Amino acid sequence: MRGNMIPTDNTYANLLAPEKSTDWLHMDPWRVLRIQAEFVDGFGALAEIGPAVAIFGSARTDRRDPMYKAARRCGRMLAEAGVATITGGGPGIMEAANRGAFERGGTSVGLGIELPHEQGINRWVNLGMTFRYFFVRKTMFVKYSEGAIVFPGGFGTLDEMFELLTLVQTHKVARTPVALVGRDYWAGLFDWIEGTLKAEGMISELDQQLVKITDDIEEAVAVAMSGIRR
Numbered sequence: 001m002r003g004n005m006i007p008t009d010n011t012y013a014n015l016l017a018p019e020k021s022t023d024w025l026h027m028d029p030w031r032v033l034r035i036q037a038e039f040v041d042g043f044g045a046l047a048e049i050g051p052a053v054a055i056f057g058s059a060r061t062d063r064r065d066p067m068y069k070a071a072r073r074c075g076r077m078l079a080e081a082g083v084a085t086i087t088g089g090g091p092g093i094m095e096a097a098n099r100g101a102f103e104r105g106g107t108s109v110g111l112g113i114e115l116p117h118e119q120g121i122n123r124w125v126n127l128g129m130t131f132r133y134f135f136v137r138k139t140m141f142v143k144y145s146e147g148a149i150v151f152p153g154g155f156g157t158l159d160e161m162f163e164l165l166t167l168v169q170t171h172k173v174a175r176t177p178v179a180l181v182g183r184d185y186w187a188g189l190f191d192w193i194e195g196t197l198k199a200e201g202m203i204s205e206l207d208q209q210l211v212k213i214t215d216d217i218e219e220a221v222a223v224a225m226s227g228i229r230r
Ligand SMILES: C/C(=C\CNc1ncnc2c1ncn2[C@@H]1O[C@H](COP(=O)(O)O)[C@@H](O)[C@H]1O)CO
Pocket: 055, 056, 057, 058, 059, 060, 087, 088, 089, 090, 091, 094, 111, 112, 113, 115, 118, 152, 153, 154, 155, 156, 157, 158, 160
């Protein structure tokens, strides 16, 4: 090449050039790479945790609440059975379950989420990671849990429970039993699901082996662990 045909730049020089603007940091192609990195980090952190059960429930449950004590017992029982506890790593039910697992020397996983005013991962987590994207984090819950226990909670808990039920219903995940703790709390929702959703033909029969509402913590743990194939 001669004269003005000779390029004034090349890709190597472009790579090394200092950035004048950082707008690219906020563009979708760059986000895709961050999402990929989050998946890679998550898979790397969790691939070898062994059998695990996810515990979902309110971030707002007080330490004196009976449900906090029940979630702590679940964490303990799972650890005693050699099963890892996976939570969102936050306060409330998540903290209680991690606390129980940690106290019994079990694997206590906290998959935190970046949120404004968030206090960070609770101190009873011994395998923790913080995610930027809810959907990446939900993939980790589903991929690495062989069962789930759902305590009373709000939108976050409902989102996690319905994600799992949808994936089970569409056979995207293998058998993943779900135990719901707190008959009174869940009764209204499940009466509506049975009386309206099912009656209108919007869902198929809920498999009683896979979705169990109970007040009995032993039963909840047994149901959640029934999906473990060792
Ligand atoms: C609301 C408060 C803190 C929020 N911190 C959270 N940290 C980690 N994970 C969370 C947090 N909030 C919600 N989640 C996830 O959703 C579920 C609980 O949501 P709910 O709306 O409270 O039911 C839980 O299982 C987490 O995975 C201040 O206390």
